[in-house]
Amino acid sequence: MSRLFRDVDRAMHASQGSVVCIGAFDGLHLGHQALVRRAVEDARARDLRAVAxxxxxxxxxFFARGAGPARLGSTRARVEGLFRLGIDEVALLRFDARLSGLDPETFVSRVLVGALGARAVWVGPDFRFGRARAGDFELLRREGARLGFDACTIEPVGVEAxxxxxxxxxxxxxxxxxxQAASLLGRPYVIEGRVVRGRQLGRTLGYPTANLRLPGAAAPLSGIFATRVHGLGPEPLDAVSSLGTRPTVGGIEPLLETHIFDFDADIYSRRIGIEFVEKLRDELKFDGLPALVAQMDRDADQARRVLAPLNTRRTA
Structure with a gap:
């Protein structure tokens, strides 16, 4: 049974031990997947639970005080992806001043061994941990020899040189x-989330939208896109999406707005995924709503043309 916990001090210590893998796992790209799969394989071979x-x-x-690099996915998507890869338990630790202040040896003894009963610990290339990033793989290997677990790593995963x-x-x-992003992720790039209510301006302009708030303070992309919507039926639905602050109507907070073609249903609070297929243009500020609507018409036509070959291949 899959299990998620936030506080290792309350984790149920397994006397038989576990195999642990450690990482940020943002986006769960091919490198992350290789690390997780090796840990899961090791856990199965040892008849132990696999813990991420x-x-x-x-x-x-945390260290950038909210101004760090854009997130590639939501926390929920990260946890669900780890479970799909075969992880039995996810320790989603609150990274705060207390945790970041632990020296590497204390992190190993208290978290990995004391709370999780690690018999093996898998990490990626260039792994660093503990206060001031003082811990590295060599320190992990020494602590493993002292405390009774194997320290393991993988070679870097490469794509297209x-x-x-x-x-x-x-x-x-x-x-x-x-x-390129899909080749590195091992799947198309998708932003997932729950549909939230917006100002409903798009409906008055003839383009009702499904709105998603972004995972994290910043997005790794912006503009107008041809997209496909997953989660509303057996097949993805064609759409055109805007990801930005909506300067023409005085927006401030970044928002992902998606107009689904030939679709009319109440999907508020539904979880959906927006797959990005092609960028159409950058976000622009227009002189009034008529100019904005005229451009939206052109964007929708262009998105339909971009997506049409995908539908042809799907039905062939």
């Missing part, structure tokens, strides 16, 4: 290169 240790907020966000990394994915998304 990750953090919320992400350490980079480059190492898979969250930074590389953010760069691809910012450039609108969704094919």
């Amino acid at each position: 240790v990750t953090f919320d907020p992400l350490p980079r966000q 480059g190492r898979v990394s969250s930074t590389r994915i953010r760069e691809a998304l910012a450039a609108g290169d969704f094919q």
Whole structure:
């Protein structure tokens, strides 16, 4: 049975031990997946539970005081993805001053061994941990020899002559290169969330939208996109999406607004996923609503043309 907990001090210590993997796992890209799968395979071979240790907020966000790199996915998507990869328990630790202040040796003894009963700990290349990032794989290996667990790592995962990394994915998304992003993620880039009520201005303009708030303070991309919507039926639905602050109507907070073609249903509070297929243009500020609507008409026509070949291949 899958299990999620936030506080390792309250974790149920398993006397038989566990196999642990540690990481931010933002986006769960191919490198993360390789690490998690090795840990799961090791756990099955040892007849132990596989535990993923990750953090919320992400350490980079915590130290940047909210101005860190854009998130590639929501916390919920990260946890659900870890469970799909075979993880039995996710330790979603609150990354705060207390946790960040632990020296590496204390983190190992108190969290990995004391709370989780680690018999093996898997980490990625260039892994650093503990106060001031003083811990590395060599320290983990020494502590493992002292405390009775194996320290294990994997080689970097490469795609197209480059190492898979969250930074590389953010760069691809910012450039609108969704094919490259998908090759690094191992799947199309999708933003998931629950549909929230907006100002309903789009409905008055002839373009009702499903609105999603973004995971984190910033998005790795912005603009107008041809998209597909997952979660409302057996097949994805064609759509056109805007991700930005809506400067023409005085918006401030970034919002993902999606107009689903030939669709009229009440989907407030439904969880959906927006798959990004192609960037159409950057977000612009228009001189009034008529100019905005005229551009929305052009965007919708262009999105339909972009998405039409995908529907042809699906029905062939």
